[in-house]
Amino acid sequence: MASTIRVRATSSGETTEVQALIQHPMDSGFVKDSKGEIIPPHFIQQLIFEHDGKNVFTADWGGGVSKDPYVKFAFKGAKKGDELKISWIDNKGATDTTTAKIQ
Amino acid sequence: MSTMANDFSATRRLILKGAGVLTLIGLGIVPLDVTKVLAAANDKYPEEAFKAKSEADAIKALYGKTPEPSDKVKMDAPEIAENGAVVPISVTTTLADVTSISFLVSENPVALVASYKIPAGTLPNVANRIKMARTSNVVVVVEAGGKLYGVSKEVKVTVGGCGG
Secondary structure (H helix, E strand, O other), X not given: OOOOEEEEEEEOOOEXXXXXXXXXXXXXXXXXXXXXXXXXXXXXXXXXXXXXOEEEEEEEXXXXXXXXXXXXXXXXXXXXXXXXXXXXXXXXXXXXXXXXXXX | OOHHHHHHHHHHHHHHHHHHHHHHHHHOOOHHHHHHHHHHHOOOOOOOOOOOOOHHHHHHHHHOOOOEEOOOEEEEOOOEEOOOOOEEEEEEEOOOXXXXXXXXXXXXXXXXXXXXXXXXXXXXXXXXXXXXXXXXXXXXXXXXXXXXXXXXXXXXXXXXXXXX
């Protein structure tokens, strides 16, 4: 199955900039469908970025994060060719994981 | 090897398992609690803060203190968001020792939108896209050096992103 996670991690020497785009409905549980029925909450709760076995960024999300969420951050201590591991878990217990090479 | 020993250990395991389950039932522990405990062990998700309706309650649940204003936190948000479903917000700060950055929308049904943990070595700059039910203040809270700082900016929304 194709991954739900798309990541671009680019190193500019000292810092590595990371951009991640994830496919997820991020239903807040407050929106009604066309029949007027509430769409139950379904959103990513935690998104974790690991480099070299160390947590470099953790996102705790609620239903207020936009559909197909996007996040950007930067960290120090990595170099080109290193691997970045990304994983998420949603409120229904579904998960996905991927690794990206830092460019 | 003797099958006796295998049979014995298998039976023994079954008995132990049964006893364990019975003990759990006896204590009134349901499977839901077990998963909660497991989730808590792994860098726990601030469940309570994400249930809070108001921004003040969410900040209290998350940090246990109230933020003070700071001119060292810069929030980049649009003046007017044409689509409340996707509002790009980013924040940068010159504060040192930042450990956490959170995004809240005062008028959303659940105020807390996102909370980011910033370990040492990660820069205190975050960009993301959030939903806004209607025109509201967007609040960014930064935890740095054990203290809490906040900035707020009104974003006008012409089409809501959370309404039905």
